[in-house]
Each structure stands twice: as structure tokens, then as C-alpha cells.
Amino acid sequence: MEQPLVTAVTHDLSEAKVTLPGVPDKPGISAKLFRALADHTINVDMIVQNSSLHGTTDISFTVPEDDLETSMKIANNLAKEIGASAPQSDSDIAKISLIGAGMKSHPGISATMFEVLASEGINIEMISTSPIRLSCVIKRDQAERAVAMLHEAFELDREQ
Numbered sequence: 001m002e003q004p005l006v007t008a009v010t011h012d013l014s015e016a017k018v019t020l021p022g023v024p025d026k027p028g029i030s031a032k033l034f035r036a037l038a039d040h041t042i043n044v045d046m047i048v049q050n051s052s053l054h055g056t057t058d059i060s061f062t063v064p065e066d067d068l069e070t071s072m073k074i075a076n077n078l079a080k081e082i083g084a085s086a087p088q089s090d091s092d093i094a095k096i097s098l099i100g101a102g103m104k105s106h107p108g109i110s111a112t113m114f115e116v117l118a119s120e121g122i123n124i125e126m127i128s129t130s131p132i133r134l135s136c137v138i139k140r141d142q143a144e145r146a147v148a149m150l151h152e153a154f155e156l157d158r159e160q
Helices: 029-039 065-082 108-119 140-153
Strands: 005-012 015-024 047-051 056-064 088-090 093-101 126-130 133-139
Touching (some): 005 140, 015 065, 015 093, 029 056, 029 065, 093 108, 093 140, 108 133, 108 140
Antiparallel strands (some): 005 093, 015 088, 047 056, 093 133
């Protein structure tokens, strides 16, 4: 089995989060929302949706901060149309990412990342994974500290 190889820790301070709470849990709602965003050429990065036992769901997603106002208008219009709660936004976020090979085949990488953030009192708001990247959304003012601690935890400052 290949060794996990975290090669970099990065951060992005240019995104904002939109949450649409109380969305009826029915087919087609997400399609409507993300089609409207796409039609306005808004790139959505991370998406989290969770179902509840009460027939509703919350949908959170990140967009470029420059597109936050338009994204909120779209989410607000959809909320009124489908009977969801008013959307909320947060531009005080950062996305931090571990980059490297073997992310999917080594569960210890995510555990280590989450432990490091927890030890620093940093709350994770969203998580996204791919074979080469593990990303978390956290509060913007914690990004530099998180990057430094993750850099240390994955020994990225050692001599090769």
C-alpha cells in the first residue's frame, strides 16, 4: 500500500457560505437552486445537505465572496417559492485544505486533521474530500493558525 503523502496545506480566504434552512426534502429542489446559481455563472465549491426526520433539510454551500449578494438573492427567491426558511450567509470563513496523494486510502489523514483542529479549539463547519484533497471550512480568523498547526502535524517543514 502506498504511503500517505500530504504535500501541502493551503487556505482560501475568498469564499463565503450560504445556508438555506428548512428546505422541503423533495426531489428537484437542489437542482432548482444549483441551476439558478449556474445560470448566473456562480461557481459553487463545497455543498453540504443533511436530511432530518421531519421532512426538511438544510443546504449549505460556498461561493466566491464576490458572488455572495447574487447567491443570497437566488436563495431568498427560492426559499419564498418552496416555503423554506430565510437563507443565511457568512463571509467570515476560510477553506483550509490538505493536498497530496493517498487521501482516500488512508483514513488516518482525516482523523489527524480533525484532531489537530480540535486541539486548537477550531470548529469545522463543512468538510469536502477528494482523492487528492481534504478541505474544511472554518472561521476566517483561525485560518493562519490552522495552517501552521497542520503544517507541523504533517511534518511539512522537515528537510527532505
